[in-house]
Amino acid sequence: MKRILLPALAVALAATTAPAVAVDAGAPRTARAAATDEAAAGKRNAFPRIGPLTGPAGKKGFRFGVASSATQIEDRNPNTDWYKWTAPAPEGMGKSPFVGEGVKGYTKALEDVRLIDDLNVDAYRFGVEWARIEPKRNVIDRAALDHYRKQLDALAARGIRPMITVHHFANPVWVDDPADNACANGPGDANLCGLDHPQGGPLVVKEMAEFAGLLARAFGDRVDEWVTVNEPMVYMTLSHSFGAGPPGKASLLQGDVPRFTAAQRTYVQAHVAMYEAIKAGDQVDADRDGAASSVGLTTGAQEYVPVRNGRLSDDPKDVAARDRYRQFVDYSVVDSLWQGKFDKDLDGTMDEAHPEWKGKLDWLGPQSYSRTGVSAPGGDPAGILYPVLNVEVCLAAPSLPLLDSTYFVPTMGYETNPQGLSTVLREFGERYPGLPLVVTESGMATESGTRRAEHLVRALDEIQRVRAEGVDVRGYYHWSLMDNFEWLGGYTPRFGLYRVDRSTMERTPTEAATVYARIAAQRAVSPADRARYGGTGPLTPEPPAPPAGP
Secondary structure, three states, X not given: OHHHOHHXXXXXXXXXXXXXXXXXXXXXXXXXXXXXXXXXXXXXXXXXXXOOOOOHHHHHOOXXXXXXXXXXXXXXXXXXXXXXXXXXXXXXXXXXXXOOOOOOOOOOHHHHHHHXXXXXXXXXXXXXXXXXXXXXXXXXXXXXXXXXXXXXXXHHHOOOEEEEEEEOOOOEHHXXXXXXXXXXXXXXXXXXXXXXXXXXXXXXXXXXXXXXXXXXXXXXXXXXXXXXXXXXXXXXXHHHHOOOOOOOOOOOOOOOHHHHHHHHHHHHHHXXXXXXXXXXXXXXXXXXXXXXXXXXXXEEOOEEEEXXXXXXXXXXXXXXXXXXXXXXXXXXXXXXXXXXXXXXXXXXOOOEEXXXXXXXXXXXXXXEXXXXXXXXXXXXXXXXXXOOOOEEEEOOOOOOOOOOHHHEEOOOOEEOOHHXXXXXXXXXXXXXXXXXXEEOEEOOOOOOHHHHXXXXXXXXXXXXXXXXXXXXXXXXXXXXXXXXXXXXXXXXXXXXXXXXXXXXXXXXXXXXXXXXXXXXXXXXXXXXXXXXXXXXXXOOOOOOOOOOOO
């Protein structure tokens, strides 16, 4: 489940070989011959210049980007539900590691634009925090809008194309107060009662659309590329399946399918309303590529394998369990928009018609991190039971046979597989023909810059492979720009191209930042970088964990 940390989720439920080396090319060659060979190889493997995110012309383009999310990096932000959920009592609820001051991504936003520029990337995906713009219902903070406007201007001055995420897992407290998630008094300005409430849900949709429209009108002359919601079913799982994050509702854990699907249906409706509001509000083609607004969403895109008794399985019931889980987590919301239908009881059948939803998606952002085992219940050892879907999910040995011990990511508790990215991109391309794809997140939590660079190079090679096959992948946004707050994992997992010392908030480029900057400048993975960081073998082993610190 990406960065949401299934192992940490399991705890919540219980409470209720060698590094890559440079290749010896054989006999010595002249410097001129070597340079000619490398230039030829670079031309064959070059990525084209950035193009439109949508439309036929965009298929010939490719963007290198980097990503972050508002709640995960920003400081001075006590009005989000995640702040209230994580702050120690009496200020907050103390439910999971404290988000605190983030990595001061709000205060240091303009400084951080220089870090992005140093990477030579084309684009930056980031979030605008709803709780900062609208800390109280219908109260707009114009100074906060101006802050983000200055950030956009700084990006434009350096030729960096922005992509704004409107909703990335976090809400203002007044949307669904986690300290009052039963909402005994009904919807009101201090608590709309959330997505699953019969009266409050439509109010939340209205407010999300108003917020998206506000951003489109305020920033449409600077922004053409928009993400409505980030990984909607991961958000649903965290907030409404198990209650491990705000607002703390555990509908599936309690077997209340109608309440869960009410929240899911409302969230899909929110995307559609936001899509329409952005289209109406953003009428300016800021980057002059022929589209005033390109609106999409992101979705999980993990590699799922059927398993049983610690081995890969071809048992039909395990294969079916794998397919049910993938349909639910990665496909269900996209299918609703693709088909104009909804699965109202989680039985895998789209049995509720919503023609007004169909086609409300200009592009799709698959986000890939992990290799996950899925089985029907009853294996030994057992995985984490996912109720209602009747599946067990496992991310590590002994229930999941690992491809390679060096692929295991200790701080996340799952296995990565950079070579698996091509598989999931092919699957998405086949499932949604004609829908442009852009990898809006992919990365690795590690203390090693070399290990992160290996993952990055291999991911780009897999993207190049499927592009050559005709899959319409138009870009790669590395997760993440800098170390940040990783939800239930707090600040222990480090995904950043820039390492952050949270005692000083100093940003330091890792080896991966240097490698990515070189690739983005050359618009190709050079033979030297491929020899050093690429391939399909082991990754550099994870170094020992550093001493505990801030």
